[in-house]
Amino acid sequence: MKKKIMAFIRNLTWTYNPSTEREASDATARNFLLHWFPAKTTTKSMSFGYSLALGIIIFTQLTILTVTGLILMFLYVPSVERAYWSIKDLQFVVPYGWFIRDLHRIAAQLMVATVFIHLVRVFLTGAYKKSDKIAGSYRPLNWWIGLVLLLVTMILSYTGYLLPWDQLALWAITIGDHIALSAPVVGAAVSRVLIGGTIIDQNTLIRWYVAHVFLLPLLIFALLFWHMWRIRKDGGLAGVEALGIERIKQDRVVAKGKTYSLMGVVTGVTPTITQYRVRGASVSSSPYVTRRILMIFVLTTVVTMALAFMIKAPLEQPASLMWTPNPAKAPWYFLWLQELVADTTIRLKGFTISGGLVGGIMIPTVLLLFAAAWPLLDKSPDEAIGVWFHKSRRLQNTAFLLVCAVIVILIYVGAVMRGPYWHLYMPWQHWIKMPTRF
Numbered sequence: 001m002k003k004k005i006m007a008f009i010r011n012l013t014w015t016y017n018p019s020t021e022r023e024a025s026d027a028t029a030r031n032f033l034l035h036w037f038p039a040k041t042t043t044k045s046m047s048f049g050y051s052l053a054l055g056i057i058i059f060t061q062l063t064i065l066t067v068t069g070l071i072l073m074f075l076y077v078p079s080v081e082r083a084y085w086s087i088k089d090l091q092f093v094v095p096y097g098w099f100i101r102d103l104h105r106i107a108a109q110l111m112v113a114t115v116f117i118h119l120v121r122v123f124l125t126g127a128y129k130k131s132d133k134i135a136g137s138y139r140p141l142n143w144w145i146g147l148v149l150l151l152v153t154m155i156l157s158y159t160g161y162l163l164p165w166d167q168l169a170l171w172a173i174t175i176g177d178h179i180a181l182s183a184p185v186v187g188a189a190v191s192r193v194l195i196g197g198t199i200i201d202q203n204t205l206i207r208w209y210v211a212h213v214f215l216l217p218l219l220i221f222a223l224l225f226w227h228m229w230r231i232r233k234d235g236g237l238a239g240v241e242a243l244g245i246e247r248i249k250q251d252r253v254v255a256k257g258k259t260y261s262l263m264g265v266v267t268g269v270t271p272t273i274t275q276y277r278v279r280g281a282s283v284s285s286s287p288y289v290t291r292r293i294l295m296i297f298v299l300t301t302v303v304t305m306a307l308a309f310m311i312k313a314p315l316e317q318p319a320s321l322m323w324t325p326n327p328a329k330a331p332w333y334f335l336w337l338q339e340l341v342a343d344t345t346i347r348l349k350g351f352t353i354s355g356g357l358v359g360g361i362m363i364p365t366v367l368l369l370f371a372a373a374w375p376l377l378d379k380s381p382d383e384a385i386g387v388w389f390h391k392s393r394r395l396q397n398t399a400f401l402l403v404c405a406v407i408v409i410l411i412y413v414g415a416v417m418r419g420p421y422w423h424l425y426m427p428w429q430h431w432i433k434m435p436t437r438f
Contacts, residue, residue, distance in 0.1 A: 017287055024284035036228055037285040038236065045237040046289060050125070050386070053296045054118040060300040061111040062220070068104035069213065076163065078209040080202050083165035084318045091315065103308040108157045110304060112333050115153045119146055123400050126384045126393055127237070128375045139385075140375035142230040147371060149223050152216060154333055159212040161331055165205065170319035171328040173200060173208075175338060182356025200321070237386070326420045335414035336407045337364060342422055367403065 015031040018024040028034045044050060075094055077086040090097035122128055128143035158176070162169045173195070180190045196203030231237065283289075316325075330338045340359030346352070374396075384390035389397060417424055419431035 015286060016290055018284070021284070024286055027284075027286035031286075034286055034290065036232060037289055038232070039285060040282040041285045041289050042236070042282045044386075046283070046292065050388070051237060052117075052121055053292075054114055054121060056293050056296045057300050058111060058114050058118060059224075060297045061107045061114060061304065062224070063297075064107040064301065064304055065104060065111065066217070068100050068107070069217075071100050072104060073213060078163070078206055080165060080205055080319075083163065083205065087164045087166075087315055098312075099308060102311070102313045103305060105160075105313040106308045106311055107304050108160060109332075110307075112153055112157050115146075115150050116333075119150055120400075120404060122146065123374075124397055125386055125388050126378070126380060126390060127386055129378055129380070129382070129385045130375070131234070131382065131385055137234040139234050142227060142234060143375050144372060145223055145227045145230065147368070149220065149227065152220055152223065156212065156216040156220065158331060158334065159208045159216065162205065162208045163212065164315055165319045167316040167319055167325055168314060170200065170321070171325055172330055173204065175328060175330045176334070179337065179341065179356045179360035182354050183361055184357070327418055327422050329414065329418070332411060332415055336410035339410040339414040339418070340364075342418075 014023060015027040015034060018027050025039045028037050028039050072090075075086060075090055075097065077083055087101070090101050092098075094100075122143065128139050130139055131137045158172070161172045177191050177195055177200070180194055181187045183190060192198070194204075195201075196207050329335060337360050340363055341355040342359075343355070344353065344359035344363070345355030378393075378396065380390065380392045380396075384392050413424075416427060419425045423431070425431050
């Protein structure tokens, strides 16, 4: 009986712990969860120094968000009358409700930061460049998918800001609505789409709730699976490009037989089998890659849970349009936009340059267009693909890092140095705390 139980367990788990080279090769083909991995993975691709394991960390954070989000859906009431008090119940009534909410929030914040760092890593290693060494490879497409993933991740976290229906939530969406209104021609229409009318009310809450729990997660998972598929389509992580790839094409005729398709019977085919051999050390994806993924998954989960214990999710007073926090600030990842809006608002003798249009719309749009177009403009050699700080990319890497540094500085200024009436204070200066109600 014991042998039968052990054999049964072995049949379930052998793909994760193969005992022979043949089993290791078959594992990725026989296991649905492992089939997106190649049978062999280069040690270069597995190197933490190259990828920083950011993809696995992002997937872990998304998993935490999904699990905690499903739990919160059973406890949250998307109503302007009850939303705030349902969050209060989470904090003080529901057993460990405070921890579920804190864990959900810190995972969302970390995911925004990690996706951004992942984008920086891809740029600095030139992993977005098209490679002619692998048939069917077109890495710029995955770069564009990554840009969309970053935007959707930020919007997903932003929509979650409104759900507690406190002052922080209300004025975060108010700031975003004012920026949207600055857009010429379509500003008013975009504003109506965002808030569901002309004022922030129940329509606003319910459409942001639906976007947060259904539309945006669905889009993120679709983009994530497409992103992962493109990595396989492109021959793996760009780190393998530096090793060199030999293309071997072999044609053979399969014996004629019957194949049943949706429309009927199809007789014999002649498939083309294409293989790629990578010069350099490689190991079986199972168990080496799977064990590393499990280790990083557990470590990321533990760190996120520890941060959730230390950093509490804020909950201010119930939302009210009758009074305005001073200062009213956007979420930290949009503070650089709010700071740009303030810095580009210029008043000259009765004439005003709209900071919402210049800093809130035009500058971010130009940066996004440059980021999207850069894979087509980058003329660095193929030897730079998958190499950190390649000498041929010194100028563009420096310019990119300067832009990133400016964004980080603007976030810091908005978070730490902006006080009442959006006046600028040095870190060593103190400002008078403004009353919470007027």
